[in-house]
Amino acid sequence: MNQKLFKQIKNEWRSNLWLCLELLVVSVVMWYIVDYLYVQCRVYTEPLGFDISHCYKISINEITDKSPEYIDDPTDEQRGEWIIDMQERLRRRPEIEYVALGQNAHPYNNSNSGRSFRFDTLYANGFYPYREVTPDFMNVFRYEGVNGETPEQLAEMLRKGEILVSDNLLNQLDDKQPSMSQFIGTDAYEYNDSTKPCRVGASIVPVKYSDFMQGQMNRTVVMGLPEYAFWAHELVVRVRDGMDKDFIENLRADADRHFRVGNLFISDIQSFDDMRENFLQGEFISIRNMVTGMAFLLLNIFLGLLGTFWFRTQQRTRDIAVRKVSGATSSDVFRLLIGEGLLLLAVVTLPAVVIDANLANLEFNQWYAGSYFSIGRILLCAAITFLIMALMIVVGIAIPAWRAMHVTPATALHDE
Numbered sequence: 001m002n003q004k005l006f007k008q009i010k011n012e013w014r015s016n017l018w019l020c021l022e023l024l025v026v027s028v029v030m031w032y033i034v035d036y037l038y039v040q041c042r043v044y045t046e047p048l049g050f051d052i053s054h055c056y057k058i059s060i061n062e063i064t065d066k067s068p069e070y071i072d073d074p075t076d077e078q079r080g081e082w083i084i085d086m087q088e089r090l091r092r093r094p095e096i097e098y099v100a101l102g103q104n105a106h107p108y109n110n111s112n113s114g115r116s117f118r119f120d121t122l123y124a125n126g127f128y129p130y131r132e133v134t135p136d137f138m139n140v141f142r143y144e145g146v147n148g149e150t151p152e153q154l155a156e157m158l159r160k161g162e163i164l165v166s167d168n169l170l171n172q173l174d175d176k177q178p179s180m181s182q183f184i185g186t187d188a189y190e191y192n193d194s195t196k197p198c199r200v201g202a203s204i205v206p207v208k209y210s211d212f213m214q215g216q217m218n219r220t221v222v223m224g225l226p227e228y229a230f231w232a233h234e235l236v237v238r239v240r241d242g243m244d245k246d247f248i249e250n251l252r253a254d255a256d257r258h259f260r261v262g263n264l265f266i267s268d269i270q271s272f273d274d275m276r277e278n279f280l281q282g283e284f285i286s287i288r289n290m291v292t293g294m295a296f297l298l299l300n301i302f303l304g305l306l307g308t309f310w311f312r313t314q315q316r317t318r319d320i321a322v323r324k325v326s327g328a329t330s331s332d333v334f335r336l337l338i339g340e341g342l343l344l345l346a347v348v349t350l351p352a353v354v355i356d357a358n359l360a361n362l363e364f365n366q367w368y369a370g371s372y373f374s375i376g377r378i379l380l381c382a383a384i385t386f387l388i389m390a391l392m393i394v395v396g397i398a399i400p401a402w403r404a405m406h407v408t409p410a411t412a413l414h415d416e
Contacts, residue, residue: 019308020348026301027345027352027385032365033294034388035381039366040287043214049166049207050107050141052272054097054244057106058235058251059268060086071263080228082262087227087235089259093251095243098139101225103232105131107141107272108210108279116191117165117221119183119200123191124169128219129209134227135159140238143222145202146181154202162201163188164222171219179203198223211276212283214368301392310400334402341393345386353382 060083063070071078083101090099104113115130116123131137135155142151146167149157154164165180165188180203187197209217225232239247248269251259255266356378359365363372 016344020344022304023345023389024348024352024355026297027348027389028355028359030294030297030389031352031356031381031385032359033290033297034384035360035365035377036290037287037294038377038381038384039368040212040283042368044211046208047205048107048211049205050143052107052141052276054239054241055140055272056237056239056247057268057270057272057275058090058237058266059270060233060235060264061267062263063265069260074263076230077228078262079230080226082264083230083232084227085261086259086264089261090235090237095239095247095250096237097240098136098238100134100137100140100236101227101229101232102131102133102137102234102236103225103229104129104234105133105137105222106234106236107207108275110279115221117169117198118189118191119170119180120186122170122178124219124221126216128169128216128221131220131222132225132229132232133158133222134225134229137222137236138164140236143207144205146179146205147184147203149202149204154204157201158222158224160201161199161224163198163224164202164204165200166206166218166220167203168206169219169221171216210283211280298388298392301389302396304396306396306399308396337400338394338397341397342390345389345393349382349386352385353378356382 065072074082087099087101090096104111112127113130113132114127116125118124135158137143138151138154138158143154143164144151145154145164157164165183167180169180170178180200183200184203186200188200189197204220204222206218207220248271251266251269259266357373360373360378365372368374368377
């Protein structure tokens with residue numbers, strides 16, 4: 001069978017050459033799409049470092065001076081008392097478990113604050129989010145330390161004035177820098193300022209900026225924020241398990257009666273599940289477009305192979321008849337035709353992998369885990385590409401092959 005297969009391919013080398021070129025181009029394009037989807041899947045499935053289940057953002061604003069209830073010229077102390085009172089009123093609601101205040105701190109936030117810190121002689125270079133929060137922020141989003149510190153323990157560290165740093169803070173583009181665990185209990189300093197030391201309380205599990213984000217934005221420094229911070233208008237709450245039903249509607253219904261404090265009022269209530277969906281919408285659209293393009297490409301491969309092998313099979317009607325007269329079974333004919341397609345795919349796979357490797361070396365693919373070029377990733381994506389194309393070839397050949405192996409020798413020779 002193998003000798004017949006190689007001989008058949010050799011005899012039809014001209015048509016096979018064009019088919020191989022087609023498969024080569026398709027393989028490279030398919031590899032690029034598979035690589036993109038592979039990276040997105042790997043990034044998406046990595047731990048987030050926080051938990052938004054049962055979490056809500058409560059936005060607060062001030063009424064204008066046109067309102068008859070407006071309090072003129074409030075002092076900073078008054079504003080601080082209002083924000084504390086607002087938090088206490090929320091804590092008294094039976095369905096709310098934790099309340100926290102933050103400034104550009106919550107997940108899926110397009111506003112960011114940043115500072116640079118020095119740890120001993122090492123600097124955390126590049127931009128990374130700097131989160132100022134009240135201690136219970138750790139409990140709302142369930143941050144954890146790399147050494148097993150619980151959200152409650154992390155919250156207590158913030159109450160003591162210590163800072164929390166993500167374990168990857170010194171990693172700007174890769175994972176080759178030291179863990180921040182070695183700096184626990186030491187003093188950190190803001191860039192070029194040695195007068196205000198901040199003690200490192202814990203190294204926390206890296207907090208991703210978003211589900212599909214890589215690189216330096218997945219680093220963070222968390223510092224304590226006083227509850228009277230009137231300048232911070234981001235209230236976040238965690239609702240007790242099983243008490244989410246109608247939470248937003250019930251709180252909105254009570255907002256005017258129970259949550260008008262001084263000039264403050266609740267302007268909006270959002271579920272973090274909804275905020276996440278809106279924040280990631282662009283990424284989901286890009287992935288959907290890639291999957292659609294891949295499906296369209298596969299459909300074209302299928303139709304192209306179906307047409308090509310249907311035509312080739314029709315041309316071989318006499319040859320098939322002779323084979324069957326010579327003792328070949330229908331299964332032999334089927335395996336011969338399928339084997340031809342798979343062998344041609346195997347032949348083009350090696351040069352396709354070489355092209356894939358060069359594209360990765362030239363950084364035309366997706367960046368992941370500190371590099372574009374990874375032998376393991378290239379081979380894995382090439383193997384996935386091979387399997388997908390092999391499936392399409394088998395399906396594309398199966399229909400004409402099925403018809404060919406059921407042609408009786410008498411009918412085939414009569415048609416000739």
